[in-house]
Amino acid sequence: MDHDPWRETDGVYDDSGMAWSLRSVGPHLHPGSEEATVALAARAAQYGLKSGGRILEIASALGAPARFVARRFSSTVICVDRDPRMHRALQAAAAVEELSLRCLSVRALTEHLPLRDGCMDGAWSQDAMCHMDKPAVVQECARVLRPGAVFAFSDWIARTELSTAELAMLADLWSFPSLLTISEYVLLLDSAGFDVLVAEDRTTASSSGAAVAPPDQAAWEASFTARFGDEAVERNRLRTDAWRGLVVAGRGGFGMFIARRRG
């Protein structure tokens, strides 16, 4: 199946998709929300992500992780995302926190980074490479990182070989061109010139959020339906339930990786 990385992700990040996701995870737009950002930063620091330099973020979206990383590592974050709406939101939030000069927006495809070789001191990504051509993105990260720099990321993973039907469902509902297993990621990182320091299945930790519906759930669903219509409710619910089904069946999940650029 052809994957056009500029193509919008079939409603995953349209207005209704964003409202649906923001409701469940907030502006840290990934499973585990802000807690997962804090956990990844702690592991990255432990494995040598240095403070004070330039950190590339692969798919910065609304910029909540970028602002956290900028502060946590006293760094400048180069925020790459293809979506201009995401950059507008990122810049507005950065301005409120006086971080405009340390969260720099670059509108580009992560498969073709408009950055010089070896100019980055670290790289960061949370739960976005699932949408991308992963070999191309990992190659580009290897190219722009200086030797010794750390690349810390989390992503949605396959935990078993997925069937053709499951892969087609993920492409259709989630706009994932592929999902890698932990060992496929390890091979990919190694062959692109990284030493892999952490490659961890985080499915249990990332999926154990509160299962209790919040007190305003019925009112929120009614207002969501009034804004976006029944079809949007169905599409978002179908997408969420389809992924949850894969996780419950032990076939899909979440991984955390820390790798160091060799050389």
Ligand SMILES: C[S@@+](CC[C@H](N)C(=O)[O-])C[C@H]1O[C@@H](n2cnc3c(N)ncnc32)[C@H](O)[C@@H]1O
């Ligand atoms: C799940 S969101 C990222 C969430 C963000 N990392 C966070 O934790 O808050 C996915 C983002 O990837 C961006 N994206 C998807 N494919 C891309 C590509 N090939 N190049 C650049 N950005 C891409 C989308 O525009 C979207 O903002």
